[in-house]
Amino acid sequence: MRLLLVEDHVPLADELISTLGRQGYAIDWLTDGRDAIHQGATEPYDLIVLDLGLPGVPGLEVLQKWRSGGLSTPVLILTARASWAERIEGLKAGADDYLTKPFHPEELQLRIQALLRRVRGLVNQPKLEAAGLHLDEGRQCVSRGEEDIQLTAAEFRLLRYFMLHPGQILSKSHLAEHLYDGENERDSNVIEVHVNHLRRKLGRAVVETRRGQGYRFAGTGE
Amino acid sequence: MRSIQRRLSLGLISVLLIIGLVLAQTSLWLFEVGLQRYLESGLRNESELLLVALVRGPDGLQLDEHRLSPGYQRPYSGHYFRIDFDQGHWRSRSLWDLELPHPGQPGLHADLALEKTDQSLLLLHTDYRKFGQTISITVAQDYTPVRDSFALVQRIGLGLGLMALILILVLQRVTVRRALRPLERAREQIFQLQQGQRSQLDERVPVELEPLVAQINHLLAHTEDSLKRSRNALGNLGHALKTPLAVLMSLAEGDKLAGHPHVRETLRDQLHHIQQRLERELNRARLSGDALPGARFDCAAEIPGLFSTLRMIHGEHLELSSEIGAGLFLPWDREDILELLGNVMDNACKWADSHVSLTIAKGADGYCLLIDDDGPGIPVHHRDEVIGRGNRLDEQVTGHGLGLGIVKDIVEAWGGRIQLLDSPMGGLQVRIDLPERLSPQLPGTESTRQLS
Numbered sequence: 001m002r003l004l005l006v007e008d009h010v011p012l013a014d015e016l017i018s019t020l021g022r023q024g025y026a027i028d029w030l031t032d033g034r035d036a037i038h039q040g041a042t043e044p045y046d047l048i049v050l051d052l053g054l055p056g057v058p059g060l061e062v063l064q065k066w067r068s069g070g071l072s073t074p075v076l077i078l079t080a081r082a083s084w085a086e087r088i089e090g091l092k093a094g095a096d097d098y099l100t101k102p103f104h105p106e107e108l109q110l111r112i113q114a115l116l117r118r119v120r121g122l123v124n125q126p127k128l129e130a131a132g133l134h135l136d137e138g139r140q141c142v143s144r145g146e147e148d149i150q151l152t153a154a155e156f157r158l159l160r161y162f163m164l165h166p167g168q169i170l171s172k173s174h175l176a177e178h179l180y181d182g183e184n185e186r187d188s189n190v191i192e193v194h195v196n197h198l199r200r201k202l203g204r205a206v207v208e209t210r211r212g213q214g215y216r217f218a219g220t221g222e
Numbered sequence: 223m224r225s226i227q228r229r230l231s232l233g234l235i236s237v238l239l240i241i242g243l244v245l246a247q248t249s250l251w252l253f254e255v256g257l258q259r260y261l262e263s264g265l266r267n268e269s270e271l272l273l274v275a276l277v278r279g280p281d282g283l284q285l286d287e288h289r290l291s292p293g294y295q296r297p298y299s300g301h302y303f304r305i306d307f308d309q310g311h312w313r314s315r316s317l318w319d320l321e322l323p324h325p326g327q328p329g330l331h332a333d334l335a336l337e338k339t340d341q342s343l344l345l346l347h348t349d350y351r352k353f354g355q356t357i358s359i360t361v362a363q364d365y366t367p368v369r370d371s372f373a374l375v376q377r378i379g380l381g382l383g384l385m386a387l388i389l390i391l392v393l394q395r396v397t398v399r400r401a402l403r404p405l406e407r408a409r410e411q412i413f414q415l416q417q418g419q420r421s422q423l424d425e426r427v428p429v430e431l432e433p434l435v436a437q438i439n440h441l442l443a444h445t446e447d448s449l450k451r452s453r454n455a456l457g458n459l460g461h462a463l464k465t466p467l468a469v470l471m472s473l474a475e476g477d478k479l480a481g482h483p484h485v486r487e488t489l490r491d492q493l494h495h496i497q498q499r500l501e502r503e504l505n506r507a508r509l510s511g512d513a514l515p516g517a518r519f520d521c522a523a524e525i526p527g528l529f530s531t532l533r534m535i536h537g538e539h540l541e542l543s544s545e546i547g548a549g550l551f552l553p554w555d556r557e558d559i560l561e562l563l564g565n566v567m568d569n570a571c572k573w574a575d576s577h578v579s580l581t582i583a584k585g586a587d588g589y590c591l592l593i594d595d596d597g598p599g600i601p602v603h604h605r606d607e608v609i610g611r612g613n614r615l616d617e618q619v620t621g622h623g624l625g626l627g628i629v630k631d632i633v634e635a636w637g638g639r640i641q642l643l644d645s646p647m648g649g650l651q652v653r654i655d656l657p658e659r660l661s662p663q664l665p666g667t668e669s670t671r672q673l674s
Contacts, residue, residue, distance in 0.1 A: 009465045015472035053461045080461035082501065083508060084564030085557040088527045091534055098535070102467035102497050105475050 001116065001161060002026045002178045004043070006036040006059070007051040007078065016049070019105045024140065024157040025112070026181040033057030037065045044177050045073050047116055049108075052079040052090070060093050067094035074119045076111060078103075113137055120164050130163040131218065133202070142202070149201050158194045162207065162217035171214035226405075230398050231391060238390060242383050250376060258344065261363060262330045265346035269359045272303055273350050276357065283353065285312055298339060300364030307357045322362055332365065342366050404428050408435060415442075418518030418553030442515070449510050453557075460504050467497060505628045509635055510555040517555040521546045521582060524556065528563060532578075536571040544580040552582070552589060554636065554656075562632045566593045566652050569626060573597035577647060588638075588657040597649040605642040629654075 003020065007013040008031045017027050028043065030036045033056040040048055040062070048066075052059035063075055074096040079086070082100040090098055097115050099108060117128065128135040134143045140156045142149050151159060157179050162170070172191050179191075195207050195215060208216045268291075275289040285305070293301035294314040303314045304322045313322065323334045323345065331345045345362040404427045414420045422442060423435045473479070474489040510517065529542045552559055563580070570578045574595035581592040600608060608626060633640045638656040645651035 009469070011469045012465055012472070015469050015476070019472060019476065053458075053465075080464035081457050082460070083505070083557060084528070084531075084560040086457075087564070088524075088531050088560065091531045092527060096534070098531075101461075101464040102471050102493070105472045 001046045001157070001164075002028070002044070002181060003112070004036070004040055004045045004048040005029045006033070006040075006048065006054065006062070007031065008054055009051070015105070016108070020109070020112075023109055023112075023137070024153055024160065026157075026179055028182045031055070033059065033062045036062050040066055040073070041069050041071050043182065044174075046178055047112060047119075048073055048075045049112070050075050050077050050095075052077060052081060060090065063090075063093045063095060074115050076115055078108075109137075116164060128160065128163050130166045133159075133163065133206075135160060135163055144202070151201070152197070154190075154194050155197050155201070158191070159198055162215075166217050169210055169213050169216045174214065226402060227395070227398055230394065234394055235387070235391065238387055242387070246376075246379050246383060250372065250379075254372060257368065258330065258332060261344055261365075261368075262346060265330070265344070265361045265363060266348070268301075268303070269346055269348050269361045272305060272359050272361065273352060273357070276305070276352060278353055282309055283307060283357075290314075298341070300341065302336075302343075302362040304360045305357060306360075308355050322360060324360070328358070334362075336362075336364075340366065342369055404431055412438075415515045416553070418515075418551055421517075453508055456504055456507050460500070463500060464497075467493060467500070471497075502627055502631075505561065506631050508561070509558055509632060517553065517558075519552040519554055519556050519559040521550045521552065522548075524560065525563075525580070528560060528567065531564075532567055532571055535568070539576065540571055540574060541577045542567075542571075542580070543577070544582075546580075546582045547584060550582060550584060552656075553658075558632055562629055562654070563591075563593075565626065565629050566591075566654070570595040570597070570650070570652070573599075574649060579647065588655060591652075591654040591656070593652040593654075594645040594647045595649040596645070596647040599644065599648070599650040600642060608642065 001024070003025045005013060005016055005020075005027050007016065007029070010031075013029055013031070017029060020027055028039070028045075030039060031054075033054040035056075036050070036054070037057065050059050050063060054062065057065075059077070059079070063077070066073075066075070075094065076097045076099060077090045077095040078099050078101065079090070080101040087098050096119070097111055099111055113128075128137060132144060135141075135156075136143065137160065140153070141151055142159060158175070161175065161178060175191050176187070195209075199206060205218055208218050210216055271289065271291075272285075275286040277284050277286050291301065293299045294303060294316050297316055297318040299316045301314070302317050302322055303312075304317070304324075305312045320337055320339070323336070323343065325331045325334070325345060325347050328347045328349050331347065332342075334343045334345050335341070336343050341364045343362040344365040345360060347358065347360045349356060349358045351357070408423060408427065408431060411420060411423045415423070422439050425432075425435060425439065427435050470489070471493050474486055474493060479486040479489070525544055525546065529544070532542060533540065567578060567580060570593050574597045577596045579592075579594045581590075581594075583590050583592075630640060633654055633656070636656055638654060641653045641655075643651040643653055
């Protein structure tokens with residue numbers, strides 16, 4: 001999952017990047033509204049966390065620009081302006097969720113998880129379920145029936161992305177774009193390695209390879 | 223304060239009455255004096271004729287009967303004389319057996335009554351010397367017909383005067399009402415302002431009212447502007463305080479404090495306190511209260527936005543329904559109402575199983591807001607704790623706490639009442655009664671209409 005964080009307060013951004021990074025999200029960070037308008041519309045983000053009090057262009061305007069440009073990426077607004085009038089304004093501008101500062105880091109994580117599932121049309125539930133697997137995003141482990149299987153951070157990221165897009169064919173470059181932030185090197189061989197790890201832990205059938213096209217998450221095939 | 227119209231009427235009536243009476247009475251008096259002068263010359267003529275008719279006869283003075291006018295012969299004819307001389311006196315035949323009143327002084331005398339008749343006499347008493355002796359001649363004329371016609375003139379004049387007075391009053395009323403119409407319109411507009419039906423006064427008014435209306439409009443704009451500015455400043459303050467707070471909260475939850483559970487606990491507690499306090503005070507400071515008279519909340523335009531926000535926060539599984547009178551406006555600030563409804567509805571959504579309903583109705587003397595949910599509700603003995611007076615934030619039940627705290631602040635600032643009741647839907651019903659917004663200085667339309 002690749003996230004764009006637009007927040008001008010450096011200490012808060014540092015905190016968010018480190019906590020969200022631990023949750024297995026790849027994060028790009030911007031501080032200026034003008035950059036955000038451009039980068040948000042061009043890079044394939046899965047979700048955008050947007051602060052409203054931005055230098056350059058105000059956050060609401062950034063959001064309006066994105067929406068009028070046809071960007072449909074879910075946007076979670078992060079703001080200190082907590083009044084209902086401002087909340088309604090934010091959602092009217094096209095936000096998908098609204099979190100007021102100060103917040104517990106855990107709440108932000110839950111909101112992000114819920115928003116990602118909601119966008120994929122999945123029901124709001126504590127664990128991500130797909131094809132017989134249950135992914136516990138808090139503990140970063142997967143369970144099949146009664147059996148708990150531990151995952152590394154990279155495997156967790158990959159599996160979560162697969163489970164949020166079950167049945168879709170995902171190319172290696174697509175996966176690399178959505179699993180790593182803009183600064184990390186995107187090596188498609190790394191994806192291959194992690195897919196193999198997942199297959200070793202969950203069985204060969206869990207991820208199909210479509211030659212020349214990419215991977216497809218098939219689950220345990222129930 | 224009494225109405226301007228009534229004052230003008232009273233002033234005009236008294237001035238007109240005083241001037242009219244003085245003028246009428248003076249002119250009548252002057253006319254009467256002039257008339258008496260005229261009659262006096264006639265009487266003097268008569269008395270000189272009588273003097274001429276006095277001739278020296280064989281046995282002293284004699285009155286030449288042929289020279290006397292016939293009016294002196296007919297009894298009570300209205301023309302009388304009496305001639306006094308040294309040897310005795312003569313009276314006209316018309317006096318019959320009556321005695322002419324005898325004034326001491328020579329000259330004209332009015333208002334003397336002739337005994338036994340109701341004739342009022344105008345009488346001229348003159349002293350002459352003829353044939354070596356003093357002769358005093360008194361001639362009199364009945365003044366009653368003149369007096370009667372004077373009374374008639376007086377009555378007619380009074381009637382005409384009264385009619386003129388009434389006419390003037392009616393015309394004055396019409397004129398004043400026309401002249402005061404802009405004032406009345408401004409008064410109605412201020413009333414509408416209080417009701418939230420308009421946000422500015424009409425600027426097209428007569429020159430005299432222009433500064434007043436302009437000043438009121440300026441004040442309104444100024445209030446609105448400073449409210450906006452202070453809200454903005456509060457927003458900035460909130461932003462400046464809450465962002466670092468978010469950093470601290472994130473730090474407190476982070477791994478770096480894993481080895482110091484006590485420190486983490488204290489940090490969490492204190493940060494929570496700061497957050498709650500900040501939230502409440504900032505929210506309270508944002509309230510416009512009664513500062514802005516032109517404020518209003520358009521239910522039909524705003525409720526859908528609020529509902530979609532709530533749906534987004536709480537998920538689509540909740541059914542939100544509303545029952546609001548068509549075209550209903552609430553005469554309070556939009557942000558305040560949104561804050562009020564948002565918090566109560568948010569709370570209801572948190573606890574509801576599947577359905578939350580909002581009812582807004584206008585009653586006889588205020589507005590009634592009902593928020594129902596089908597959740598577990600709150601037991602009766604806990605309800606006071608939730609909205610009880612003087613409860614501190616940190617003592618309030620989580621979930622029902624902060625949101626309802628600010629709701630209570632808003633409702634109290636408007637002089638309203640909040641109650642927690644059993645909902646017919648099974649859960650909690652929050653009933654908020656808000657009184658009609660009317661400033662006490664402004665009486666109802668009907669009562670002022672009567673004065674104008």
